[in-house]
Amino acid sequence: MTVHDLELEHFRNYQALRVDFDPGVNVIHGENAQGKTNLLEAVGYLSGARSHRTRGDKELLSFDADHGAVRSRLESRGREFRVEALLFRGRRRKLTANGVPLKTAGELSGILRTVLFCPEDLSLIRAGSGERRRFLDVSLCQLRPRYAAALAEYHRLYEHKTRILRDWEEKPSLLELLDDFSDRMARCGAILIHHRARFIRALTQRAGAIHADFSGGRERMDLSYQTVKTVTDPQAPSAALYPQLLDHMASHRRAELEARQCLSGPHKDDLVVDIDGRSAKQFASQGQTRTAALSLKLAERELHQQDMGEWPVLLLDDVLSELDSRRRAFVLERIDGGQVFITCCEEELIDQLQRARTFHIRAGRLEPE
Numbered sequence: 001m002t003v004h005d006l007e008l009e010h011f012r013n014y015q016a017l018r019v020d021f022d023p024g025v026n027v028i029h030g031e032n033a034q035g036k037t038n039l040l041e042a043v044g045y046l047s048g049a050r051s052h053r054t055r056g057d058k059e060l061l062s063f064d065a066d067h068g069a070v071r072s073r074l075e076s077r078g079r080e081f082r083v084e085a086l087l088f089r090g091r092r093r094k095l096t097a098n099g100v101p102l103k104t105a106g107e108l109s110g111i112l113r114t115v116l117f118c119p120e121d122l123s124l125i126r127a128g129s130g131e132r133r134r135f136l137d138v139s140l141c142q143l144r145p146r147y148a149a150a151l152a153e154y155h156r157l158y159e160h161k162t163r164i165l166r167d168w169e170e171k172p173s174l175l176e177l178l179d180d181f182s183d184r185m186a187r188c189g190a191i192l193i194h195h196r197a198r199f200i201r202a203l204t205q206r207a208g209a210i211h212a213d214f215s216g217g218r219e220r221m222d223l224s225y226q227t228v229k230t231v232t233d234p235q236a237p238s239a240a241l242y243p244q245l246l247d248h249m250a251s252h253r254r255a256e257l258e259a260r261q262c263l264s265g266p267h268k269d270d271l272v273v274d275i276d277g278r279s280a281k282q283f284a285s286q287g288q289t290r291t292a293a294l295s296l297k298l299a300e301r302e303l304h305q306q307d308m309g310e311w312p313v314l315l316l317d318d319v320l321s322e323l324d325s326r327r328r329a330f331v332l333e334r335i336d337g338g339q340v341f342i343t344c345c346e347e348e349l350i351d352q353l354q355r356a357r358t359f360h361i362r363a364g365r366l367e368p369e
């Protein structure tokens, strides 16, 4: 997959930008706060109309602008696409591909896939389970459209059930709906667990091998999937998982009513990361945390490649400067193949990336080469 060019209008600190990219490695270089991450964010937005830094589109619009645009010509699965996202303050965005309006943002993920690694990804290892579930969800939504649909439905049901549990004492009639919502959550939840388990199994093999290479064979990383306790084999077909989830919900019915929260279901799942048999969340050093998070992302990238037969676009935000020279060389070797965008502040890194095309950014503008 290749992003050939990008055009931005009133996007973050870019008033107007038009740039052609290299199909290989692109280095976005500049001092702090000049717009490197904003440019990477715009490339990432082409996949799934989603930003890794904000939920709402209005933050993407330049301060004081009431509309903006992201446009690109890109190549995916041997076809060329012209993708456009028009953003408005206070109005729904408009997405099109080759001039045809798109109904959902998911249709954009079907065209372009990206894998991003940014400093915030260290929380993949360090933070609570929510960050790791988000990682699973973002990957799986790109990989499996059925997963994306089940996840959206699960979130909707979760919100409804939470409202029932919150308000049932004031409005006891709501309780009549509770079991139906639990049943539907168990059906959707079974689909999520099945896909998560299979994805984690594939990820374990790849990420473990990458982490071993990364650490020069000195460390071993293991991943395991923690889900609802009554599930005996999470990789089983969703029809087999459904009654097991229902059992768990039934045994937690009273506790949910008392706690006024959904306590049962895959919204509490975790991806457990161990290094040399110990919890990475609790014991990993800063360097180990960075290596483990990066191994997960590089493994995710390889799974996309395996799935589609072509590399997703890799976005590395401010990653290399934090690695020692051996690990940096390892990453540069590993990302050979496919299109890559790397942001950096240091001139010396540019020298190391000899085959790359470099873009110098200052205050939301491209400096002439």
Ligand SMILES: Nc1ncnc2c1ncn2[C@@H]1O[C@H](COP(=O)(O)OP(=O)(O)OP(=O)(O)O)[C@@H](O)[C@H]1O
Binding pocket: 011, 012, 013, 014, 030, 031, 032, 033, 034, 035, 036, 037, 038, 039, 059, 060, 061, 062, 063, 318, 345
């Ligand atoms: N909606 C917006 N409109 C205008 N400017 C914005 C908007 N959002 C962020 N900015 C500004 O864009 C500038 C560049 O931000 P960006 O995160 O891209 O910096 P960077 O070059 O990656 O810097 P660093 O090396 O420090 O990470 C910042 O000064 C930020 O305040």
